Amino acid sequence: MLFRLAFALVALTVLLVDPIDAVSQGMLSNVDLNSSEMSMAEMTRAEVEALLKAAPQDPAGQRSADLQGKRLSNLDLSGLDFSGSNLRLVKFNRTNLKGARFDHAILNQAWLIDADLTGASLVNASLLGTQMQRAKLGGADLNGARVTADLSGASLTGARLTGADLSADMRNQSMGLMRGVLKSADLRNADLSGARLSRADLEFAQLQNANLANCDLKQADLAGADLSNANLAGADFTGTDLASALLPSAAALEKASNLDKALNLNLARRHP
Incomplete structure (x- = not known):
């Protein structure tokens, strides 16, 4: 009894300290995106630029601004340099970030719903618990980024995710399984070579002509995904769910790794 009471008090403390932690993946229906908190900005572009310019420099000359928790939705912040900045919990909903x-x-738990990040650079960025549903990331560079974000319905055509880590965080599951979620995302012509997608959710994702060479897909959900003409050389399909997935040619499949250990392979469709 005392143990259960102590656990409840710890959980309540977490919610009080950081209520956004309670908004786990798949709970967007509880958030009013039209509220002032989620749709309005408390700063102008000029004020954001001034803050970035005044940020302290490290020995290498890199400025690192602290914008944690700021409301910057619906602004035009295209072309600005936020490199190295603390953007945790920032609201960038519907913001132009081209x-x-x-x-x-650090973009942990930030909100970028419907944001336009076309051609943006997020190399080695941290996107833990970030909400990026329907975001535009065409041609964006996420090389080496750590991503347990919800990118459902996002557009990542031609995006670069080489060496990116979208795998599930098996050490921190107090608020549910945090992983890269790319349900119905558009990843056509994207480069995911060497990316870690273990346990990631790619259900119904569009992966036509995508480069998945040497990609870790162990236990990922690719049910209903379109892998037409995808490069699967060295991709590990151990435990990967392929129910109703559209697979590439037999020649491409021969280059994949552990395809015989995939789940529901008999339910997958084959590209002509």
């Missing part, structure tokens, strides 16, 4: 730089930035 060509912006977020290299090494």
Whole structure:
């Protein structure tokens, strides 16, 4: 009894300290995206630029601004350099971030729903628990990024995710399984070579002509995904769910690794 009471008090403390932690993946229906908190900005573009310019520099000359928790939705912040900045919990909903730089930035638990990050650079960025549903990331660079974000319905055509880590965080499951969620995402022509997608959710994702060479797909959900003409050389399909997935040619499949250990392979469709 005392143990259960102590556990409840710890859980309540977590919610009080950081209520956004309670908004786990799949709970977006409980959030009013039209509320002032989620749709309005408390700063202008000029004020954001000034804050970035005034941020302290490290020995290498890199400025690292602290914008944690700021409301910056519906702004035009295209082309700005947020590299190395603390952007945890920032609201960027429907914000124009075309060509912006977020290299090494912390975007944990940030909100980028319907944001436009076309051509943006997020190299080695941290995107833990980030909400990015329907975001536009065409041609974006996420090389080496750590991503347990919800990218359901997002557009990542031609995006670069080489060496990115979208695998499930098996050490921190107090608020549910945190992993890269790419349900119905558009990943056509994307480069995911060497990416870690273990246990990631790619259900119904569009992966036509995508490069999945040497990709870790162990226990990932690819049910209903379209893998037409995808490069699967060295991709590990151990425990991967392929129910109703559209697979590439037999020649491409021969280059995959552990395809015989995939789940529901008999229910997958074969590309002509």
